[in-house]
Amino acid sequence: MRKQALSGILGVLAAFAIGALVLALQGFNPVTTYGALLQYSLFSGSGFTATWTRAVPLVLTGLSASIAFASGPVNLGQPGQLVMGALGATLVGLFVHLPSAFLIPLCILASLLGGALWSGLAALLKRAFAMDEFIVTLMLNFIADYFALWAITYPLFDHSASSPMTRPINTAAWLPDLGGVNTSVLFMVLAAVVCWLVMRRGRSGYEWRMTGQNSLFARIGGCKVDANYVRVMLVTGALAGLAGGLMIMGGPHRFVKGLGANYAWDGIMIAVVANNSISGAFLYGLLFSALQQGAIGMELVTAVPSEFIDVLQAVIVLVVVAGRVSLNMVFDRLATKRKLKESTG
Amino acid sequence: MARDVLIDLQHITKVFPPDTVALSDVSVSFESGEIHALVGENGAGKSTLMKVFYGLERRDAGNIFFRGARVEFRTPREAISAGIGMVHQEILLIPEYTVWQNIVLGAEPVRAFGTIDADRAREAVRQKIEEFQFNLEPDALVGDISVAARQKVEILKLLYRNVSVLVLDEPTAVLTPQEIPQLFAELARLRDKGHTIIFISHRLDEVLTLSDRVTVMRRGKVVGTSAASELTKEDLARQMVGREVLFTSRRQPQEPGEIVFRARGLNCRDPEHCARLHDATVEVCAGEIVGVAGVEGNGQFELVNAIMGLAPMTSGTLEVKGKDITHADILTRRTLIAFVPQDRGKMGASVAASILEDAIMTHHILDPRFRTWRGLGLNYRHAAEFVDRIRGQFTVNMGHSSDPFGSLSGGNQQKVILGRELLLETPFVLMDQPTRGLDVGSIEYVHQLLLDLRSRKRAVLLVSADLDELFMVADRIVVMCQGEVVADLATDMTSREEVGYYMLGGKEAVHAETGS
Numbered sequence: 138m139r140k141q142a143l144s145g146i147l148g149v150l151a152a153f154a155i156g157a158l159v160l161a162l163q164g165f166n167p168v169t170t171y172g173a174l175l176q177y178s179l180f181s182g183s184g185f186t187a188t189w190t191r192a193v194p195l196v197l198t199g200l201s202a203s204i205a206f207a208s209g210p211v212n213l214g215q216p217g218q219l220v221m222g223a224l225g226a227t228l229v230g231l232f233v234h235l236p237s238a239f240l241i242p243l244c245i246l247a248s249l250l251g252g253a254l255w256s257g258l259a260a261l262l263k264r265a266f267a268m269d270e271f272i273v274t275l276m277l278n279f280i281a282d283y284f285a286l287w288a289i290t291y292p293l294f295d296h297s298a299s300s301p302m303t304r305p306i307n308t309a310a311w312l313p314d315l316g317g318v319n320t321s322v323l324f325m326v327l328a329a330v331v332c333w334l335v336m337r338r339g340r341s342g343y344e345w346r347m348t349g350q351n352s353l354f355a356r357i358g359g360c361k362v363d364a365n366y367v368r369v370m371l372v373t374g375a376l377a378g379l380a381g382g383l384m385i386m387g388g389p390h391r392f393v394k395g396l397g398a399n400y401a402w403d404g405i406m407i408a409v410v411a412n413n414s415i416s417g418a419f420l421y422g423l424l425f426s427a428l429q430q431g432a433i434g435m436e437l438v439t440a441v442p443s444e445f446i447d448v449l450q451a452v453i454v455l456v457v458v459a460g461r462v463s464l465n466m467v468f469d470r471l472a473t474k475r476k477l478k479e480s481t482g
Numbered sequence: 483m484a485r486d487v488l489i490d491l492q493h494i495t496k497v498f499p500p501d502t503v504a505l506s507d508v509s510v511s512f513e514s515g516e517i518h519a520l521v522g523e524n525g526a527g528k529s530t531l532m533k534v535f536y537g538l539e540r541r542d543a544g545n546i547f548f549r550g551a552r553v554e555f556r557t558p559r560e561a562i563s564a565g566i567g568m569v570h571q572e573i574l575l576i577p578e579y580t581v582w583q584n585i586v587l588g589a590e591p592v593r594a595f596g597t598i599d600a601d602r603a604r605e606a607v608r609q610k611i612e613e614f615q616f617n618l619e620p621d622a623l624v625g626d627i628s629v630a631a632r633q634k635v636e637i638l639k640l641l642y643r644n645v646s647v648l649v650l651d652e653p654t655a656v657l658t659p660q661e662i663p664q665l666f667a668e669l670a671r672l673r674d675k676g677h678t679i680i681f682i683s684h685r686l687d688e689v690l691t692l693s694d695r696v697t698v699m700r701r702g703k704v705v706g707t708s709a710a711s712e713l714t715k716e717d718l719a720r721q722m723v724g725r726e727v728l729f730t731s732r733r734q735p736q737e738p739g740e741i742v743f744r745a746r747g748l749n750c751r752d753p754e755h756c757a758r759l760h761d762a763t764v765e766v767c768a769g770e771i772v773g774v775a776g777v778e779g780n781g782q783f784e785l786v787n788a789i790m791g792l793a794p795m796t797s798g799t800l801e802v803k804g805k806d807i808t809h810a811d812i813l814t815r816r817t818l819i820a821f822v823p824q825d826r827g828k829m830g831a832s833v834a835a836s837i838l839e840d841a842i843m844t845h846h847i848l849d850p851r852f853r854t855w856r857g858l859g860l861n862y863r864h865a866a867e868f869v870d871r872i873r874g875q876f877t878v879n880m881g882h883s884s885d886p887f888g889s890l891s892g893g894n895q896q897k898v899i900l901g902r903e904l905l906l907e908t909p910f911v912l913m914d915q916p917t918r919g920l921d922v923g924s925i926e927y928v929h930q931l932l933l934d935l936r937s938r939k940r941a942v943l944l945v946s947a948d949l950d951e952l953f954m955v956a957d958r959i960v961v962m963c964q965g966e967v968v969a970d971l972a973t974d975m976t977s978r979e980e981v982g983y984y985m986l987g988g989k990e991a992v993h994a995e996t997g998s
Contacts, residue, residue: 334859338859338860338862339858339859339860340846340852340853340857340858340859340860341858342860343839343846343860344846346835346839347832347835347839347843350832350834350835351828351831351832351833351834351835353828353829354828354829354830354831354832354843355832355843356792356812357790357792357812357821357823357829358816358843358844358847359812359813359816359843359844359847359848360843360847361813468499469499470499472497472499473497473499473542476497476503477495477497477542477543
């Protein structure tokens with residue numbers, strides 16, 4: 138755990154150093170660039186709150202991918218599950234008329250169900266036809282995308298709009314702002330805490346993790362690995378769906394074309410850098426959100442294009458993942474040296 | 483007869499991080515034209531030493547001299563071209579290829595344009611077979627020949643590359659008692675032709691029969707080298723273990739109780755619909771240890787899988803303590819069966835998980851004390867107490883319970899698994915090769931544990947490839963051959979030769995007798 142944190146911090150610092158080199162080679166000043174990046178993501182009131190709001194889909198899809206990968210199923214369907222969750226929340230938000238106290242939970246439930254429906258479909262195909270979920274979930278992403286596009290272009294189309302989008306959902310379903318921070322952040326933090334409890338303190342989390350590491354051992358140990366597979370798929374789909382629902386309810390309040398396109402893939406990337414840990418997914422989600430939020434300001438203040446952040450993110454992923462392995466090798470070599478000294482001395 | 487020093491290993495040290503010293507300042511010299519046995523418990527460093535020499539492992543200190551010159555083999559290929567070949571424990575051949583194809587693979591004689599000159603290759607292999615009198619058919623498919631013959635192919639593969647030094651890592655582990663003398667005769671013939679043979683083993687009888695000199699290793703160090711003629715089995719055992727070892731059975735006479743486990747007429751097929759188990763019937767009584775003997779791959783693994791519900795059976799019934807479990811799910815079986823599988827890392831535990839996580843498997847479902855928060859939570863405090871109980875009761879040498887399971891030594895890993903399974907307190911215990919890969923001390927411990935279970939009236943089914951082990955602890959030995967139970971013998975009324983005879987299906991044994 139401590140090794141993990143160390144390799145993460147060293148990796149991120151090294152990635153920033155590499156990023157600085159890239160900037161310098163292009164003739165930009167790294168100090169002012171990083172300064173602007175931090176200014177607009179963390180060290181200004183509006184930037185700070187925007188970073189947290191932007192982190193909601195990143196963290197939730199990151200948690201979804203982390204739990205799936207740690208437990209065995211290769212669920213790569215977060216983009217599709219997010220879209221279906223968003224569609225679920227939108228439908229309830231458009232057509233159900235209730236006070237906020239009932240409508241908000243109902244919309245959240247619809248988003249969870251929308252995501253779980255989509256991942257559940259993949260789980261069903263696996264159980265019935267032994268189709269690998271990694272390819273099925275990938276393909277379902279396209280179906281979800283075009284299904285949603287059809288829905289907002291034809292049956293749910295807002296005729297006053299010029300591009301595909303729905304009417305705004307009932308204001309009763311809007312998530313309020315609390316001191317500049319959208320309440321969707323609270324739901325995200327709550328979901329992260331529940332995920333941590335389930336995975337680290339729960340009986341199901343224990344079984345899921347053991348199945349992910351060695352499913353034959355878990356099966357011999359009496360774990361119901363097939364049932365657990367379906368549960369993990371449903372839970373991780375619901376998490377991605379929740380991300381979509383919160384994006385609708387907290388943000389534009391309507392389903393706009395291209396929703397979530399840039400976020401959901403980041404979830405898989407976050408799970409990979411976090412090595413499938415819950416706390417890691419939370420922290421890296423915040424970090425990537427800060428980078429993406431700061432990129433807007435950076436582009437305003439300096440001449441560095443915001444695409445630089447994509448480069449920086451990729452470098453972070455590569456350096457942290459590679460660093461994890463090589464750091465272990467360094468530890469091993471140090472241990473060998475110490476032992477050699479002991480045995481000769 | 484004074485011989486020249488051919489290989490000189492000096493002050494070799496090898497550390498496996500984080501803190502396992504596999505070899506500590508090891509110096510051994512091998513003379514040309516001798517059979518030199520390297521003996522020691524599992525984990526003493528014999529294989530590691532040879533792997534360092536052969537270029538399979540980096541060493542951390544020391545020097546290697548071959549024919550008087552300092553050498554450094556970085557890969558086995560370099561060692562082979564210098565004239566040194568190693569036969570590993572696992573046989574690595576291509577079953578779909580013939581004997582000669584396997585032998586020339588990687589060093590094929592070629593015609594112009596790089597096509598293989600099959601006639602020349604086949605002829606060269608035939609000559610080698612004749613030269614060393616190996617009794618092999620060059621055109622036989624390797625998949626069709628016996629394990630002993632495959633081992634000959636491995637040796638011939640190296641002789642074809644003109645090696646003068648042969649390193650054999652536990653070559654007798656896969657052989658039946660009848661096949662061992664033949665291998666020894668061949669090795670002696672090789673030595674008489676001037677080859678040097680380094681022979682890794684932990685079976686004391688065969689070491690004394692075969693070798694000229696013996697080097698004993700213990701815990702990564704050399705205890706000493708002596709001429710085999712000056713040693714007794716007891717000397718060797720004392721040097722290996724560092725104390726006196728009992729070779730006699732400690733099994734006390736005891737009347738078995740009622741039948742606890744009953745498998746009747748088990749049949750099962752593999753994915754290609756070949757029969758893997760054929761009408762196998764086994765019964766085990768309370769207070770009885772029944773051993774399952776057989777050459778590997780004759781249905782023992784399928785029997786274990788069928789009992790555990792891991793592989794579907796086509797027919798047959800299973801019963802534990804009067805309860806029919808033929809169609810029961812795995813969890814139901816686990817309430818009645820403690821199971822120690824043969825492969826610790828694949829079936830017995832998750833190597834990446836913590837000791838605690840591996841130790842509480844199955845208990846976390848069956849024992850309500852592992853639950854909190856109305857069954858949603860796992861009681862980690864109780865789990866830690868449980869690990870302490872295993873540590874105390876089964877004398878596990880371990881650090882913190884959150885350390886990775888993989889950081890434990892093989893013997894301690896097995897103790898954690900044994901502790902977990904035996905604390906399930908089930909009437910029936912199924913053990914598949916429980917001492918495989920363990921050191922002599924740990925093996926003694928497991929045997930004692932088995933005898934304790936017997937005196938506590940548990941029914942034990944013990945699958946083992948080690949006949950000595952079966953003769954030491956089992957009350958009865960059932961022999962499996964080609965998926966069938968071909969013999970059910972009372973240990974006190976039978977002999978190793980009789981068991982070996984049934985292991986080979988009662989056919990090849992006769993052949994070996996007339997041959998020797």
